[in-house]
Amino acid sequence: ALISLRQLLDHAAENSYGMPAFNVNNMEQVHAIMQAADETDSPVIMQGSAGARGYAGEAFLRHLIAAAVEQYPHIPVVMHQDHGSEPAVCLRSIQSGFSSVMMDGSLMADAKTPATYEYNVEVTKKVVEMAHAGGVSVEGELGCLGSLETGMMGEEDGHGAEGKLDMDMLLTGVDEAADFVEKTGCDALAIAIGTSHGAYKFTKPPTGAVLRIDRIREIHAKLPNTHLVMHGSSSVPQDWLAIINEYGGDMGETYGVPVEEIVEGIKSGVRKVNIDTDLRMASTGAVRKFLVENPSNFDPRKFLKASTAAMQGICKARFEAFGSAGNA
Ligand code: G3H
Ligand code: 13P
Ligand code: NA
Ligand code: ZN
Numbered sequence: 001a002l003i004s005l006r007q008l009l010d011h012a013a014e015n016s017y018g019m020p021a022f023n024v025n026n027m028e029q030v031h032a033i034m035q036a037a038d039e040t041d042s043p044v045i046m047q048g049s050a051g052a053r054g055y056a057g058e059a060f061l062r063h064l065i066a067a068a069v070e071q072y073p074h075i076p077v078v079m080h081q082d083h084g085s086e087p088a089v090c091l092r093s094i095q096s097g098f099s100s101v102m103m104d105g106s107l108m109a110d111a112k113t114p115a116t117y118e119y120n121v122e123v124t125k126k127v128v129e130m131a132h133a134g135g136v137s138v139e140g141e142l143g144c145l146g147s148l149e150t151g152m153m154g155e156e157d158g159h160g161a162e163g164k165l166d167m168d169m170l171l172t173g174v175d176e177a178a179d180f181v182e183k184t185g186c187d188a189l190a191i192a193i194g195t196s197h198g199a200y201k202f203t204k205p206p207t208g209a210v211l212r213i214d215r216i217r218e219i220h221a222k223l224p225n226t227h228l229v230m231h232g233s234s235s236v237p238q239d240w241l242a243i244i245n246e247y248g249g250d251m252g253e254t255y256g257v258p259v260e261e262i263v264e265g266i267k268s269g270v271r272k273v274n275i276d277t278d279l280r281m282a283s284t285g286a287v288r289k290f291l292v293e294n295p296s297n298f299d300p301r302k303f304l305k306a307s308t309a310a311m312q313g314i315c316k317a318r319f320e321a322f323g324s325a326g327n328a
Contacts, residue, residue: 002069003076005100005137006187008043009227009271017323018266021045021229022315023082023276025052027064028283028308034068035308036315037075040325044068045272047080047102050089050111062096075328080139082274085111090127094136102139102190103127112153114144114169117176124184132185139272142180143172143192145231147201148210154197154232170194171212178222188227188272191219195232195257199277202255211257213264220269227271233257234277237314240285247288259321266322273322279311286310 012019022033024046037044046068048061056064065079080100081093086109090101105120107113124140131138146153146165153165172191181189193212195201202210216228236256244251262273290297290306297303319325 001073001076002066002099003043003078004135005045005078005080005139005227005272008045008076008078009188011043011327012271012324013227015323015327016266017327018262018270019043019045019272019324020315020318020322021047021078021080021082021272021274022279023047023049023052023274024061024064025055028304029279029311030064030068032279032308032311033315034072034075036312036319037328038072040316040319041328042319042324042326043076043078043328045078045080047082047274049082049276050085052082058092058096062098066097078137083111084127085109087123087126087130090138091130094131094134098136100137100139101127101131102141103186104141104190106141106144106190106192114165117180121180121183124180124186128185137187138184139188139190139229140180140184140186141190141192141229141231142177144169145190145192145196146170147196148194148212149202149206152196154200171215172219174215174218174222177219181223181226186226188229189219189223190229190231190274191216193230195230197232197276199234199236199251199256199281200254201232201234201236201257203253205255205258206261211261213261213268216265216270217268224269228269229272229274230257230262230265230270231274233262233273234275234281235259235262237278237281240278240281240310243285243289244281247285247292249284249288259318263321273318275314275318278314282310282314283307
């Protein structure tokens with residue numbers, strides 16, 4: 001059944017587990033997530049980004065998730081809109097049936113320029129008013145996602161930087177977080193603790209100086225009833241990285257957020273953990289390998305099946321590690 005983010009994360013908080021929130025763009029990702037959830041008896045959060053809506057189209061994306069709800073009636077599913085760049089984007093998702101939306105007011109509507117605190121409060125509050133009137137949950141974001149190691153926002157390929165940020169924006173302040181939640185009434189809050197989007201997060205396995213799990217603890221102590229969210233939380237699996245490069249790919253050395261650190265984050269109050277890159281890497285590695293090993297194949301169902309199986313493995317491992325397994 002389709003449920004709201006608030007309902008699911010309240011249950012997660014009561015039972016001390018965390019929820020992976022997987023980005024979806026195509027049917028294979030939806031299949032992989034649902035098969036893993038069914039196997040492990042886990043609830044599900046699937047989220048669509050602006051990029052996903054541009055790729056699949058809003059209606060296709062929504063119906064793919066609706067198909068999952070129909071085929072797996074015993075599994076609670078949250079249909080979440082990831083990183084809304086302005087209130088109008090969130091309003092359209094609310095109207096089309098999403099049970100949760102993210103208003104990312106940490107950046108201006110161009111999704112690049114850091115916004116002022118006042119702007120962030122204003123747009124997030126506006127979305128909370130609209131969404132709550134319809135029983136839809138709202139995630140806000142305070143602080144800008146970016147690497148505490150390099151100062152960079154997420155990068156697509158590890159070569160071209162998309163933008164350097166002031167270091168003080170990269171770590172969410174404790175008092176500001178409390179003020180933000182009081183003023184906006186958001187259900188969940190994404191915080192900046194040194195993670196960034198994409199595969200190129202850290203040049204070496206992260207230490208506590210660049211991955212500030214301690215800050216989660218401090219914010220959670222002040223805001224025990226707000227569900228904290230970690231973005232940019234792919235682990236960048238080294239085994240899939242090696243397979244991608246072994247079968248013709250060219251990805252540079254890079255490290256993600258270790259699963260053990262995410263588990264620490266969950267113990268410290270994180271309830272939603274956003275993951276996109278890990279499924280992309282598993283899919284790419286599996287398809288590259290399959291096509292190299294089966295050069296005569298021209299039936300996409302064959303290599304897409306390999307993609308689905310690889311992504312399913314990641315999903316299952318996260319449901320188990322974060323403790324959502326057994327909670328459907
Ligand atoms: O927010 C970042 C997610 O990984 C979505 O990425 O905009 O390329 O779909 P995307
Ligand atoms: P990753 O790029 O680490 O998978 O992060 C995804 C994310 O935060 C989507 O909002
Ligand atoms: Na989100
Ligand atoms: Zn994100």
